[in-house]
Structures are given as C-alpha cells and as structure tokens.
Amino acid sequence: MKKFVRPLVAGALSAAVLPFVSGTAVADDVPPPIVEEYDYPGADAIYAQYHIRLLKGDGHILFTDCGATGPLVKVWSRIAERSYFCFRVTGESGFLTMDVPDVFAITGDTHELKATVVIKGTATPTDVIKNTYTPVGEGVDPQNGFTPLVELRSGRS
Template identity: 40%
Template sequence: MKIRKTMLRSAGAALAAGAMAWIAIAAGAADHSPADASTMKAIADEGPGYAIEDFGYPNADKILAERGITLKRGDGHIMLADCSSASDLMEVWSRANEKICFRVSGSTGYLTLEIPAVFAVKGNSYSAQVDMVTGTEQKSFDVNKNAWTPVGESADEQGRDFMLLEIRTSK
C-alpha cells in the first residue's frame, strides 16, 4: 500500500510539472508579436549560401601573370609543380614557356589549360593523352609513359604551332 501511494504521488507530481511547463511555453509564445515571427523567418530564410565547386584552378590569375600559363579547370589530380620538386613529373615543353611540370596523382585526372607553342611532352608513370589545337584543327596525342613524345609542331608535317588545351591521365 505504501508503495502504491508513493507511485501515485510521483505520478501526480510529474503531471503537475508537465502542466506547468506547457503553461510556461504557451505564455512565452503569447508574448511574441507577429513582427518577431517574421523577423525570425526572414533570418532563417536567408541562411548561408551554397558552396559550389566549379573545379576552377586555384590561383590561376597569379600563375597567368607570373608564368604566362592559363590554367582553367581540373579535378585536382594534375597540378602545376616546380620541376625540381620530384622525379615522377610530367614535363611539357613549349617555345613560349620552356619546361612546365605537372604532378599527377589519383587513378585518373584531367586539366584544361592553354599553353602555346607546345612541341614535346615527357610522360611519367601514368598513361596520358593531350588535346591540342592549331587554327581550327584539333589533334589528340597519346603520351608515352616515362618517355618523350613529339606533339604539336614536332609531330606536324607543316611544323605549325599548336596550343595545348587539355591533359588527361589514368593509372
């Protein structure tokens, strides 16, 4: 019997506490005017913007100004590198920019860019293809692994200048 009374008292106390909480919430809601609700809604509707990855090359403007290389977009697996920083770099040779090196990582990679007057590419341990253009004519070249590949002017019967537009790699 004593246990039953204790349980009834505990249940009654819990119900009373719950009722008081509901009253406090209702009273607090009544204190807010409709203007406050619209202010809260406007702030909540604004929220932070979306982060959209456009795959634009980081610091491309600075690289263009300093080195004359236009780096456009990529997946981050082909990155401009200091030619003396590592041994397994892809080398692009250009009459306009001399030697330009790229570090390749991941299982696949791509980079769109513009390097004028490219005549040779030295591959690394990745399979690679380069897309080039002269005037309105586009050509693709397979780059030999760990060896020199003549591309552009050096692979063209007419010796025309070619601009490098894209590099694609795969492991």
C-alpha cells in the same frame, strides 16, 4: 499553474523562432549553395609568372616546380625563358584544362596520359607514352604550326 507556464514557453519559443521562419530573415542568412566549378586555384598568379592559363581540373594534375622530386610530366613550349613546365599527377585518373601556347612535346611520367593540342583549329588528342619524350603538334610536323595544349588527362578520366 500549468496553464500559465505553457503559453509563456510557447510564446517565447514562437518569438525566438519567428524571425528565422520569415522570408527575409532566412533569405539574408542562408549562404549561397556550394557548387564545385573546378577552377584552378592560383591560376592568375601562375599566368602572371609563366604566361600559361590553367583553367579547370579535378585536382589530380597539378602545376609544380620542375625541381620537385618524383615523377613529373614536362610540357615543352616555346613561350617562356625556360623551355618546359611541369605537372604532377596525384591520382589514378585526372584532368586539367589549360591554354599553353606553342607546345611541341610532352614528356610523360608513370601514368597513362592523353594530351589534346589544337592543330589548325582542330582539337587533336594524342597518347603520351609513359616516361618518354612524345612530340605533339608542331613537334610531329612543322606544317602544323604553333599548337596550344588545351587539356591533359590521366587514366580513365
């Protein structure tokens, strides 16, 4: 009786496993690999409303409502009905790449920040002083012209 049961069980298992071993069944059922690309969530909606492009980040510098409580980073720009946009830094270090046109100053929060603006085609990093209004680009020298903000970094990131 053992000889009869073993081949039946082995045959049943082979038939059940066989579709998952064949190349087509496995290839069709395997999800694509998960790769973090750091794209900013909701960037299209933010662009549609505020005309600033948030590109990539690690999730530690977030676009937020300027009426939010707590320490906020304010980016002063000439592009909108209001004169500044706000960001919240949520970790010891973080980064966010963006394209915010016509930036002339940044008000820091309680974090060490470095802002990179493009002055006449050259990426220029600037230290943003904690809790202080810091002129950048055109705000430092009107001859710099309109300067886009392309990156914010906090801490050691």
